[in-house]
Amino acid sequence: MAWYYTCENIKPRRDGIMTLKTLSKITRALLYALMVLVAALMAALFISADVRTFMENEYGAAGSTVLFYAMLLVCGGIALWILIELAAVLKTVDSDPFVERNAAAFMRMGIAAEVAGLVFFVKCFFMFTVMTAVCALVMILSGLFALTLGMVFKRAVEYKRENELTI
Numbered sequence: 795m796a797w798y799y800t801c802e803n804i805k806p807r808r809d810g811i812m813t814l815k816t817l818s819k820i821t822r823a824l825l826y827a828l829m830v831l832v833a834a835l836m837a838a839l840f841i842s843a844d845v846r847t848f849m850e851n852e853y854g855a856a857g858s859t860v861l862f863y864a865m866l867l868v869c870g871g872i873a874l875w876i877l878i879e880l881a882a883v884l885k886t887v888d889s890d891p892f893v894e895r896n897a898a899a900f901m902r903m904g905i906a907a908e909v910a911g912l913v914f915f916v917k918c919f920f921m922f923t924v925m926t927a928v929c930a931l932v933m934i935l936s937g938l939f940a941l942t943l944g945m946v947f948k949r950a951v952e953y954k955r956e957n958e959l960t961i
Contacts, residue, residue, distance in 0.1 A: 825877050826881065832873050836871070849863075865913055872910040883896050892947060892951050894951050897950075901941060901944035904941030907936045911933030914927075
């Protein structure tokens with residue numbers, strides 16, 4: 795049996811299972827760190843001439859820098875928005891996750907991921923790299939997954955409402 799300390803109460807646990815509250819806090823901390831990283835990378839495109847030079851010389855974006863930077867900023871903005879939505883959903887995990895706001899958030903995240911996948915797909919025609927194709931595929935599949943989760947959450951909210959009305 796594993797012994798470890800949880801964040802909310804400094805008592806050893808013998809069952810080896812991380813509590814939902816602890817997992818939620820760790821995941822939210824990682825999401826906040828990713829938000830800062832994405833925002834810093836987006837800002838570096840404007841602030842640092844070294845980053846721009848690296849992108850133009852090493853990545854091959856010298857010919858179409860405006861299109862390339864626009865794609866990076868759009869996808870970075872979408873990633874930031876998805877991370878913010880995920881953090882908001884995770885705040886409800888400890889209390890009641892099956893609310894309409896979460897169902898709508900998953901639908902919005904799904905649509906945003908599909909748009910990012912489309913942007914990567916279109917970029918494949920102008921500046922093809924294997925990584926761009928992989929990103930397009932991952933974003934499209936992630937979008938479909940998020941849309942499916944949104945429908946599942948919507949159905950769970952409906953069942954929860956019916957259950958609350960039942961005596």
